[in-house]
Amino acid sequence: MTRIEPLSGPFEGPVAEDLTRMMPPGMAPIALFRTLAKNPRVLRRFRRGSLLDPGSVSVRDREVMILRTTARTGAEYEWGVHVAFFSGAAGLDARQIRATVFDDPEAWTERDRVVLALADELHRDARPSDATFDALRAHFDEGQVLELLALAGFYRCVAYVVNGAGVPLEDAAPRFPSR
Numbered sequence: 001m002t003r004i005e006p007l008s009g010p011f012e013g014p015v016a017e018d019l020t021r022m023m024p025p026g027m028a029p030i031a032l033f034r035t036l037a038k039n040p041r042v043l044r045r046f047r048r049g050s051l052l053d054p055g056s057v058s059v060r061d062r063e064v065m066i067l068r069t070t071a072r073t074g075a076e077y078e079w080g081v082h083v084a085f086f087s088g089a090a091g092l093d094a095r096q097i098r099a100t101v102f103d104d105p106e107a108w109t110e111r112d113r114v115v116l117a118l119a120d121e122l123h124r125d126a127r128p129s130d131a132t133f134d135a136l137r138a139h140f141d142e143g144q145v146l147e148l149l150a151l152a153g154f155y156r157c158v159a160y161v162v163n164g165a166g167v168p169l170e171d172a173a174p175r176f177p178s179r
Contacts, residue, residue: 005035006031009028032077060092061140063089065118065148066082067083068115074163079174097174098177101177102177114132122149
């Protein structure tokens with residue numbers, strides 16, 4: 001149920017500038033960004049706080065964290081957008097995409113399982129266990145661990161927005177798989 005309707009174009013001024021920068025050339029802005037545009041300050045801060053630029057973790061590590069976080073928070077909108085836009089670049093196959101929603105440890109590498117454990121523990125406890133943190137250190141340096149922590153937090157915020165505002169699902173984005 002949509003609680004806050006996304007803005008419709010035409011967009012003007014700083015909102016138009018932000019929406020243009022947030023989307024690939026020639027692509028219309030997605031519903032999340034048009035919803036945030038109802039508060040231009042929030043849209044601008046969201047754009048500037050994004051972690052989708054080339055970071056210290058791989059696209060795969062980033063997307064495993066984002067997909068698991070959005071799955072755990074029930075943010076089907078954001079999960080579907082990331083599957084549609086980034087799962088190919090992350091090298092995720094259909095089994096792994098499904099396993100971000102329904103546990104399937106055999107679908108993953110050891111490194112992936114550590115990222116999933118971090119996402120699960122942050123979702124449940126807002127902190128990783130000592131065992132998970134030690135496992136992270138075997139695969140990631142401190143800067144990368146910080147980026148993974150920030151990704152989980154940022155996408156939990158996204159989940160609050162899409163779930164709280166009732167952002168309508170994108171037509172072209174996948175839905176959560178059924179059992």
